Amino acid sequence: MKALYNEAQLELRTPEGMEFTLPLAGPVSRLLALWVDMAVVMAAGMVVQKLVAVVAAFSADAAGGLGTLLYFVVTMLYSILAEWLWQGQTLGKRLLGIRVMDRDGLPIHVSQIVVRNLLRPVDMLPAFYLVGGLVALGTRHGQRVGDLAANTVVVRTRQLEPPDWRKLLTGKFNSMLEHPHLAARLRQRVAPELAGVALDALVRRDQLDDAARVELFRELAVAFKKLVEFPAEAVEALSDEQYVRNTVEILYRGR
C-alpha cells in the first residue's frame, strides 16, 4: 500500500559547500509527541489543583487566583521552557525522537522557541490543530504556522549507529575483480557516457521508486554483460544492481 505521507528531508548546504540532508519528522510522530505533551500539561494541571486545594484552606479567593495563574503559566511555559532547556525538545518530542531545529539546520534560539509557541493558538484554530495540521501538510518542510514564523522545522533525531565496518571492509567483495584481464577489457569497452549513467544511477538510487530502480539496473546490467562476459561463478549470485555496482567499482577505482 502506498504511504499517504512521503518522508520529507531538509536539504542543507554548509558554507564549505557540502550538502547533506536531515530527515523531517512525520505528522504522526509529531501528533503523538503533542499528545504526550498534552498529557504532561494535564498532569501538571492536576498538581496545580492539589496545590490550590491546600491554599483554599486559608483563602478560597487566593486559591482561585493562584490556580488560574499557575495553570496559565504551565500551559504557556511548558513547551517554551522544555524546548529551551532540552535544545528543541519537549518530553513528547524526546520520547518520539524528534527535535525542533532552525530551518538552516542550526540549534534554535530562544526567540524562535517563544514565537513558534506563541503562535500555537493560531495553529489550533478552529479546533484540533486543524490550521496547523493543514499548513504543515501543505508546506515542503512540514512547517505549521508557528514554524513558518519562527523559521523552524521539526526533524528526526534518531542517531545512526556506525556502519558495520567488517561488512564494509570484507562483505562487499567484488568477485569480478578476481578476473583482472576481463576487468581491463571492461574498462576498454565501456563508453564514458554509459559509465556515467551507471554511476549516476547508483548515486541516485534512493530517489528512484522501486519499479524504476529495478528496471534501470536490469537494463544497465544487460548492457555491461553484452560488452564483456564474466565466468558464471563470478557473477551468478549477483543481482543486477550488484552487477552494476561491481562494474562501476572496476571502472572508477581500478585505474
Added chain:
Amino acid sequence: MHRFLESARPVWKELERGLDHLENDPDPQWDLARTEAFYRLYQQTSAHLAEVRHLTAERELRGYLEQLVARSYSRIYVRGTERSRGRWWQWFTAAFPAAVRRHARALALSVGLFLVGCAFGAVALKIDPSAKAALLPFGHGQKTPTERVKREMTDKGKNISQARGRFSAQLMTHNTRVAFFTLGLGMTFGLGTIVLLFYNGVIMGAIAVDYIADGQLVFLLGWILPHGSVEIPAILLAGQAGLVLVHALIGWGNRMPRRLRLRAVLPDLVTMAGGVAVLMVWAGIIESFFSQYHEPVIPYALKIGFGVVEMAALTLFLTRGGANESTL
C-alpha cells in the same frame, strides 16, 4: 575502499567523541587548539562524505557520514546569543521600549485601526441605539449606564470583594491570551490582527457613546482609565507586533527572502510580547483591585488622576525608555 576506510575511521571516531562531548555540555570552554582540531575533523569528514558519494552508493556509510556532518555543522555554525541572560529589568525598561520605537509606523497603524473601530462603534450606536446588545459584550447591553452607576454606588464593591484575586488572575490570563492571539494572527497576512484591533475599537467607541449619552462621562473615566490606560495600549502594542509580523511576511520594499525577514524581526516580536504580558499583569491587578471600586469607596477624581498619571508614565516610558543605552 579498504585504504580509505582504514584512514578515515579514526577521524570519524574522534569527531563523534567531540560531538558527544558538545551535546552533553553545550558550553564546554574549549581552548583555541581544541576548537581548531574539532573544526579540522569536521572539514575532513565533510571531504570524506563527498568522496563516499562519488565512489560508492553504500547507503549505510553515507547516512552515517551525513549525520556526523549535520551534527557538527549545527555545533560549529551556532548563531551568537541574542542577549545576555538574567538582565530582565534592563530588558523590560530598555529593550522593550526601544523595540516599540523601532516599529513606530506599525504602532501608528495599530492605533489608527483601533480609532477607526472606535469611530465606527460610536457612530453605529448613535445611529442605531438598538444595536447596543450586539455591539457591547459582557452584559453591558442589558442595562443603562445610569442603572449600573446606581447599583455600583449602593453595592460599594461588595460584589467583587470576595473574588478579587480570582477576578484579577482571570483578567491577566484572558487579556494576555487575547494580546498574544492578536500578535499571532499577523500570520494571516494581517487580516486577523486588523479585525481584532478594529473590533476592540468598536467596543470602546460604543461604550463611550453609551455612557456619554447617558450623562455618565465621569463614571466612565473613573471606571476605564485606571486599568484601561495600560490595558488598551497593551492591546495596541500587541497589534503593533502583529503588524510587524505582517510586514516581515509580505516584505514591502524589502528584497530579502521571507525567512530572513522573519528571522530579523523575531527578537523584537518576543520582546514586545513579553512587554505586553507585563503590562497586562499590571492592568489585571489594577482592574480587579482598583477600577471596580467606585464612589463613595474611591473618589472619581482620584481614579481619573491615577489613570492620567499612568498614561503619562507609560507614554514617557515608551518614548524615552532605554534611549541612552545601546541595544541589549
